[in-house]
Amino acid sequence: MTALPPAAAEALDTFGQASGWEQRARLLMQWGERLEPLDESERSEANLVSGCESRVWLVGAPDAGRWHFRAASDARLIRGLLAVLLARVNGLDEGELAGVDMADWFNRLGLSRQLSPSRSNGMNAVLQRMRELTG
Template sequence: MSLSAHAAQALETFTQAAGWEQRARLLMQWGGRLEPLSEAERSEANRVHGCESLVWLVGAAKDGHWQFRAASDARLLRGLLALLLVRVEGLPGPELQALDLPDWFAQLGLGRQLSPSRSNGLNAVLQRMRELVGGV
């Protein structure tokens, strides 16, 4: 599976972090990079169900590649969403369908910090991405 330049940068940044506290700070910083969604985009139709926190996802195909944007009301989750978005950025549909989410977060050194509810929420976001891509 190919890694985009942004995903490779994320991997390098997080693997160099010394311990959970530094990774948590990085997560907050990455979450701050998310492009805000408009009020209209924060609609029930774009809400991802299966997350304890409120999460919205919008996506559109552009030149054969999917671009996703996401938002959440939870700070830590925004960082995790940002890392998910950089991982799927520019992936063709078949690679997105085959993405191993637990492996990606394990590579980042975040696997053990993902509670079952956060893990389920991120899987729900990835599943929604797969549905959007599959519908094209």
């Protein structure tokens, strides 16, 4: 297994110290505020992720073979989930991104039990869209 990006290691440490769901939910809201903003032009139909109940926009670009993604959503909790997903995948190359196990990641953060099936499907759709962008 590849070493975690620094932001992912920080997320694991932070969420690992949370005493329960209420504290994790607060952390998710805080992490959601960290998302790099998207320009209005980036909030386009072309960047809208299909398969999400909430509206989610995703853009990505390679930098020396490593990918950097930015995302936005109208829903606060989804922004937090996007932030911890981006912490896990930003800086990975295409092969590393293909090996990301999203269910395992959210489980390690202590968030999997609170992911409703629709949120889980939405996060899977975001990860799938990332893989399409890198392929």
